[in-house]
Amino acid sequence: MAGRIGTLINRWHLRRAAQHWAAQAEAVSGIELAPLHRLRGEAKAMRRQIDRVLQAAEARLGPVAALPRMALGTDWVWRPDVWRRACREAGVIATGARTAVSDDLALYHDCPLGEIALRQTRNRGEADRAPFGLSLDVFGFQGSFLSLALTLPEPAVSGLTLRHLIEVQVVIESDVSLPAFARLNLQHGPNVAQVVSALPTMASGLTVAAFDLAYAGLGQRPVTKAWLDLIFNDPAMTRVTLRDVVVSRRPRAEL
Known part of the structure; x- marks a missing residue:
């Protein structure tokens, strides 16, 4: 009662x-x-x-946010917020040079036209791994770059060594094949080391980029901050939907 x-x-x-x-x-x-x-x-x-x-x-x-099966020895795995839960604002027009999408994701570009739209979408396909996706609609584009910047959380850099590999898995759906790159940025002391990996040119599907920190040019100072840029070339008149993004790290296998 x-x-x-x-x-x-x-x-x-x-x-x-x-x-x-x-x-x-x-x-x-x-x-x-x-x-x-x-x-x-x-x-x-x-x-x-x-x-x-x-x-x-x-x-x-929503759908169960199942993480993909990771390689043996993976000691950290992360799916950013945009692909895990609903954003407060589902859509935004990226008129400025920087547009925050969530606490860990922002869009950067130098196009003066203001014809770029971002929208969180609900993934409903049987093969979808994440509850949500992120659609990027670009109409006219007169800039030199467009990138999505993911700020990696503190556990990503805690205990990070030259023996680690960092991997990003991206499930892409696009109306055209779009050249894209992933760039890992690692701040160590006053310096920032950068490693670039080309993403396979495809209209849709899973693409993977891996970064071997042994070749990142890191000094003796520990890494204190890391972020990942997903860079798209020639994006005019294009819709790109990122169905899932997962970042992980693991120690390199000893030879």
Whole structure:
């Protein structure tokens, strides 16, 4: 009985809250600026909590985010947030030089036209490994570069040595075969080492790039930060959907 009463009370509070915010939405045009600032802050705080609930619910109710089978000895594997859970904003127009997509993903370009759109999509195919994908629509393009930058989390660089291999798996779907590259950036002290790997030119399918840190030109200082650039050449009038992105690392096998 107590549980049923508690449920009824919670539903009553929920209805009252919905009625309150509906009334505020109707009245917002007539509210003075000082109270309006406070109301906006309250609404943003409420939205953050609602977004947390929605993201957690989407993660549980969506397809199982199964990671692919990794090579023997893999000691770290990671799927970025965009491919794991729903973003607060599903779509964005990349008008500036940098557009944040999530905490660990940003788009960079130098095209002045502002004709680049990013949209998170729901993966629904039987072969899809991740719950979500990321579509990149490029119309006119007059820039020299376009790249997606993934900031790798701290566990990726913790204990990283010259014996490690870092691998990125990308499932691509595109309306044309698009030249693309993966570039691993490793900050060690004041310097940044870069290793570039060409991604096989294809319209769709799984592509893999591996980086052997023995050839990265690292010094004696430990790596403190790492990020990965996915670079697309000649992207004008193209739609590219990244169905999945998974980054992993493993020690190189001893010869």
